[in-house]
Amino acid sequence: MKKMYTSVVRLAGSSFLLLFLAIALHSCSSDNEEILEEEPEASIPEPEQPQAECNDVSKYVFQEKDGLIKVEFENAIFGDDWELGSSEENYSGEGYMVWTGNDNLGTPGVGKATFKINIKTPGVYQLLWNSAVTIGDNGTEHNDTWLRFDDADDFFGKKGESFVYPKDRNKSPNPKGASKDGWFKIYRSGNDLGFKWQARTSDHDAHDIFIQFDNPGIYTMEVSARSKGHAIDAFVLFKEGMDKNEAVNTDSFSEISCD
Ligand SMILES: [Ca+2]
Structure with a gap:
């Protein structure tokens, strides 16, 4: 009796297998017909965003x-705790990078990202970035990120005739508040939270940010995470004397080559 039952089960199993194969074959032939349909055309990139020479972001200059x-x-290449955001307003390109890890209030170098910049016109440049506070409702918190230009000829903050230099590079005076190993803490200030073009250092003593390049060449800009929730969309470097608004509002982003 048991043997007969087993045979029936096997027969039923074989029938199911044949039925399954028949359905699978039919599905395959349907898929083949669908593959013949044309792929939709890729969207055309915005004209003001130049295409890089290569797809490897780590080689961008x-x-x-x-x-x-x-x-x-x-x-740029960012680690896991930097996230690409796009839910805030007034950004350009693909979005902006926001730090989602822990605060690093006294420790620069965490979550470091680099940008290689080819300077053809030596001189002193000012840096501004478009940044926002994405956590809470206080414009003086979650509002800063570390910045360093260690291979430039000088890197300093300026407010009128007052100059400040990053700590641990044998130059003084140093800014009020955090600075370490050649890094400046760069903050945005004000009661507003949304994206705006501003970059300052020295607490309650806002100094603008300048970098001096004495020779043409490729220089490295480094950023690292400080405050959770600080988001950065884009940055400009413009030669001293150029109008700030002209620099910020220029339509075209810099050409990108690959080293
Ligand atoms: Ca952007």
Whole structure:
């Protein structure tokens, strides 16, 4: 009796297998018909976003032209705790990078990202970035990120005739508040939270940010995470003397070559 039952089960199993194969074959032939349909055309990129020479972001070199560099901040290699955001308003390109890890209030170098910049016109450049506070409702918190230009000829903050230099590079005076190993804490201030073009250092003593390049060449800009929730969309470097608004509002981002 048991043997007969087993045979019936096997027979039923074989029938199911044949039925399954028949359905699978039919599905395959349907898929083949669907593959013949044309793929939709890829969307055309915005004209003001130049296409890089290669697809490898780690090789990007941003090209200065006429004393100006403008770069989408998301055009670099970022670690896991930096996230590409797009839910806030008033950004350009693919979005902006926001730090979602722990605060590093006294420790620069965490979550480091680098940008290579090809300077053809030596001189002193000012840096501004378009940044926002994405956590809470206080414009003086979650509002800063570390910045360093260690291979430039000078890196300093300036407010009128007052100069400050990053700590641990044998130059003084140093800014009020955090600075370490050649890094400046760069903050935005004000009661507003949304994206705006501003970059300052020295607490309650806002100094603008300048970098001096004495020779043409490729220089490295480093950023690292400080405050959770600080988001950066883009940055500009413009030669001293150029109008700030002209630099910020220029339509075209810098050409990108690959080293
Ligand atoms: Ca952007």
